[in-house]
Amino acid sequence: MQTEEGKSLVIDRLDKQFSVASDVVQALSEVSLVARPGEFISIVGASGCGKSTLLRIVAGLETATAGEVRLGERPIRNPGLERGMVFQEARLLPWMTVWDNIAFGCRAETPNAERRELVEQHLELVGLKGFEKAYPHQLSGGMQQRVSIARALMNRPEVLLLDEPFGALDAMTRITMQQEVLRIWETERTTMILVTHDIDEAIYLGDRVVVMSSRPGTIRRVVPVPLPRPRDRSAYEFVQIRKEIYAEFFEDVQRPFAYAI
Numbered sequence: 001m002q003t004e005e006g007k008s009l010v011i012d013r014l015d016k017q018f019s020v021a022s023d024v025v026q027a028l029s030e031v032s033l034v035a036r037p038g039e040f041i042s043i044v045g046a047s048g049c050g051k052s053t054l055l056r057i058v059a060g061l062e063t064a065t066a067g068e069v070r071l072g073e074r075p076i077r078n079p080g081l082e083r084g085m086v087f088q089e090a091r092l093l094p095w096m097t098v099w100d101n102i103a104f105g106c107r108a109e110t111p112n113a114e115r116r117e118l119v120e121q122h123l124e125l126v127g128l129k130g131f132e133k134a135y136p137h138q139l140s141g142g143m144q145q146r147v148s149i150a151r152a153l154m155n156r157p158e159v160l161l162l163d164e165p166f167g168a169l170d171a172m173t174r175i176t177m178q179q180e181v182l183r184i185w186e187t188e189r190t191t192m193i194l195v196t197h198d199i200d201e202a203i204y205l206g207d208r209v210v211v212m213s214s215r216p217g218t219i220r221r222v223v224p225v226p227l228p229r230p231r232d233r234s235a236y237e238f239v240q241i242r243k244e245i246y247a248e249f250f251e252d253v254q255r256p257f258a259y260a261i
């Protein structure tokens, strides 16, 4: 459980360049952001603006060319158990049951009794009680994503990174999963950083929506969402925020070469 003593996630003037053949792609430039403990931040932006690169650097899966990421005072340079990650595809081990896939997220040194207790808690948290013996191919896409969320939460990470986690799901399942993530966030109060292409999803979930621009990837605007939860997508204030974000988004998309090739 995250508390007031939780640590802020500090993204401090990140630059990231990739070399592609003889060219250099400036994927991120001077990206700075502070996520307060327990905050829910959504990130939107045109394809290729560096959202996944940013999340991968925070996860420690990619190194920055310049700048740094800190959790509290501690610089992040490698993957660590205090940061969990959920990807667009659930990435479950097909030969393992739901139970074993969730248990797989647990620290190796965790005693068996504690591991069992944790798996039970997390099955309950993601609403999969009764499915512990099922294999991934016996589950719907939404259920598979629940398993991957449970697995990512097993070590009580301080930060959960969600990279388009519902991108492969149909519209109805997506809405259900948004409600589920909201419930989990309200229970756990883990700091969450969500990358999404869905502006409604970003507003529905986020305390703030970060709008990124492309070429190079920078933060164009940070839009606060001061609406009580659960949010009504058809409420006047929600629609106004959506309009505001669309305006930023499309101004960026309409720039020549804004999209990655």
Ligand SMILES: Nc1ncnc2c1ncn2[C@@H]1O[C@H](COP(=O)(O)OP(=O)(O)OP(=O)(O)O)[C@@H](O)[C@H]1O
Binding pocket: 018, 019, 020, 025, 026, 027, 045, 046, 047, 048, 049, 050, 051, 052, 053, 054, 260
């Ligand atoms: N490993 C890599 N090698 C070379 N270039 C890369 C690499 N990863 C990302 N890039 C480039 O960096 C830029 C940002 O990519 P990134 O995947 O972070 O964007 P994104 O905003 O997440 O895109 P999408 O929304 O389409 O997933 C793109 O121009 C991409 O081609």
